[in-house]
Amino acid sequence: MISDAKIWEYIHSDLPLNDLTTSLCEGKERPAKLEIFTRERIVLSNTATAIRIAEFLECKDVNTGKDGEIYKAKEPIFNASGSFENLHKAWKLIQILFEYSCKISTHTADMVALCKDASPYCQVQTTRKNFPFAKEFCLNAVISGGGRIHRANLSDSVLFFANHIKAYKSFENFCEHIADFKTNLPEKKIMIECENLSEFQTLLHYKPDVIQCDKFSPSQLSKAIELKNKTNSSIIVTAAGGINLKNCKEFAKTGINAVITSAPYTQGTADLAGKISFI
Numbered sequence: 001m002i003s004d005a006k007i008w009e010y011i012h013s014d015l016p017l018n019d020l021t022t023s024l025c026e027g028k029e030r031p032a033k034l035e036i037f038t039r040e041r042i043v044l045s046n047t048a049t050a051i052r053i054a055e056f057l058e059c060k061d062v063n064t065g066k067d068g069e070i071y072k073a074k075e076p077i078f079n080a081s082g083s084f085e086n087l088h089k090a091w092k093l094i095q096i097l098f099e100y101s102c103k104i105s106t107h108t109a110d111m112v113a114l115c116k117d118a119s120p121y122c123q124v125q126t127t128r129k130n131f132p133f134a135k136e137f138c139l140n141a142v143i144s145g146g147g148r149i150h151r152a153n154l155s156d157s158v159l160f161f162a163n164h165i166k167a168y169k170s171f172e173n174f175c176e177h178i179a180d181f182k183t184n185l186p187e188k189k190i191m192i193e194c195e196n197l198s199e200f201q202t203l204l205h206y207k208p209d210v211i212q213c214d215k216f217s218p219s220q221l222s223k224a225i226e227l228k229n230k231t232n233s234s235i236i237v238t239a240a241g242g243i244n245l246k247n248c249k250e251f252a253k254t255g256i257n258a259v260i261t262s263a264p265y266t267q268g269t270a271d272l273a274g275k276i277s278f279i
Contacts, residue, residue: 002049002136011056011093019089028085031279034059036078036095038102039271044069044077045105045144046137050094054080057090067144068105077102077272081279091274099269100131101141107264108145111248115259118252122259125150125238129262142264150238150260159191159212171199175206182209193240200224204231212260215241221254 022028047064054062059082071077078094080087108124115122124147130138139149151157158181160174168174181190189209194200197220203211204227213221221239228237239251240260251259 002046002052002140004052006136007049007052007056011053014093015089019085022085022088025084027278029083031081032084032087032276033081033279034079034087034091034274034276035076036091036098036272036274037076038071038073039273040073041106042071042077042102042270042272043105043109043145044071044098044102045141046097046101049137049140050078050097053093053097054082054090057093058082058086059090067140068146070109084276084278087276091276095272095274096269097137099272101137101144102270102272103267104138104141104264105145106270107245107267108142108147111245111259111261111263112146114245114249115252118249119255122252122256123148124248125258125260126264127151127240127260127262128153130265138265145264147264148258150258157191158185158188159193161193162195172202175202178206178208189236197223197227201227204228204233204235207233207235210236210238212238212240213256218250218254221251221256225255
């Protein structure tokens with residue numbers, strides 16, 4: 001949930017004083033209605049924030065769908081009433097919020113559908129590469145699209161990358177410390193990223209909780225899963241690096257537990273439009 005303080009900050013960034021243009025219009029106090037509709041299929045998200053913006057700007061009869069609902073082209077996704085002036089204050093703030101948010105949730109939902117079709121147990125999880133200053137907004141959109149959060153921040157999880165492993169004499173020397181990591185943080189899963197099958201096989205021996213395979217091809221991942229299955233290991237295996245809507249199904253088919261992706265955050269905006277009319 002995005003806090004009221006952050007919502008007010010968002011409003012203030014666009015409306016520090018008043019709307020100069022609408023202040024010049026005749027009939028700005030007359031009752032009117034705002035309707036935002038989509039020109040393409042979308043999955044709705046961040047509705048609670050849109051409603052709060054409308055309420056803060058004294059709009060009434062606010063109506064929108066629920067996060068995760070699917071809307072077809074030409075269908076309305078949000079409407080409200082209020083003065084002509086107040087609706088103009090709220091209009092673009094809400095429309096732009098939905099344009100970015102729904103693009104993320106729609107792309108996430110499409111990836112989830114493809115992965116589930118290939119493997120019912122393969123999740124789509126997103127990384128920390130979300131918009132600066134908009135983490136909660138981005139995470140809400142992913143969840144609305146049926147995705148899961150791989151890592152929200154540096155404090156919620158343990159994930160060793162190659163740049164961490166440089167602190168040790170060798171990859172195997174690093175692996176010898178995995179048991180210590182588990183002892184020091186017994187309530188956290190120890191996740192380690194590997195870059196080839198040799199490292200993957202070494203990690204199987206030292207038993208971290210999660211092995212994240214970076215930039216493996218689907219065939220390499222299939223081999224990794226085969227190696228894991230031979231050991232009857234319960235280690236979770238995920239894949240990261242260049243995974244998107246075009247290739248996620250092939251990765252899911254390999255038997256991994258999750259694809260790790262940043263793709264939903266880089267898709268631009270949904271095609272929406274807004275209309276204000278007097279009542």
